Amino acid sequence: MPRTTTPDPTPTPSGIRRDKIVRRKLSDEVFDRLRAMISSGELGPNDPMPSERELMQRFGVGRPAVREALQSMHTLGLITISHGGRSRVNALSIESVLDGVDEIAQILLSSEPDKLEYLKEARRMFEIGMVRLAAARATEADIADLRAILEQQRGHLDDTRLFIETDLRLHSRIAEMTGNPIMGAVSQAMLRWLTQYYTALVHWSGNEQQTLAEHAQIIDLIAAGEVEQSAEAMRDHLDRSLEMYRHGG
Known part of the structure; x- marks a missing residue:
């Protein structure tokens, strides 16, 4: 079985540093080889994975190690296992990666209510920085979209759920205006975690x-290119609105 050396800074009584040899599972080694095949481009998006037999022969391991490695890759969203057909490499994106941690986020936030406060703090810092970029990079089309979303939100005063959904769409659109796909995807994920696992409907009443x-x-300041004033307005807005989110249980 393959071994790896893990440095241990703890000296022995004689002063000699120890480097422990740690045994690794064969499936972990197979996983690393398969991941390298994807990283190097040997296997590209939507390519069929080699068969189990081919992988067994290539790596000199048994079927259990190959199957366990493939299952780990499937769990992480790197491949899709198709029973009765060939498994394929997934086309990865920032959005797909964050979508993959939604279930973990649900469990974490539900089991540890204090984490909601950390999420709210992270969103506050993220959106303040985000609106600075949006104000510096906004186009006329961007501003027109924001004003259109605001008018749609104004039309949902009698439907709290739609009012909130439109609210989140406006914040997501501001994230898109940065031109940074990572910021857009992270914004979507944080908003999704806030609304899917914590209900703010009752607390919104009367604040529309x-x-x-x-x-x-905020839209007027972005349109005027007022970077710092946009950030201050977003800070004040989030300081008030984030208090409306409460743990559902």
Whole structure:
């Protein structure tokens, strides 16, 4: 079985440093080889994976090690296992990677309510930085989209759920305006985690007009290219609105 050496800084009584030899599972070695095949481009998006027999012969291991490695890759979203057909390499994107941790986020946030406060803090810092970029890079088309979304939100005053959904769409659109796909994907993920696992519907009641006014102010500042004032307006808006999110259980 393959072994790897893990440095151990703890000296022995004689002062000699120890480097422990740690045994690795064969499936871990197979996983690393398969991941390298994808990273190097040997296997590209949507390519069929080699058969189990081919992998067994290539790596000189048994079927259990190959199957366990393939299952690990499937769990991480690197490949899709098709029973009765060939497994294929997935086309990865920032969005798909973050989608893959949604279930973990649900469990974490549900089991440890204090983590909600950390998420709210992270979103606050993220969006303040995000709106700075949006204000510096906004186009006329971007501003027109924001104003259209705001008008749609104004039309949902009698439907709290749709009002909130439109609110989140406006924030997502601001993230897209940065031109940074990572920021857009992270914004979508944080908003999804906040709304899917924590209900703010009751707490929004009576705050709709203030929300609309704050959104209008943020859009006007972005349109004017006021980078720092946009950030200040977003900070004030989030300091108020994030308090509306409460743990559902």
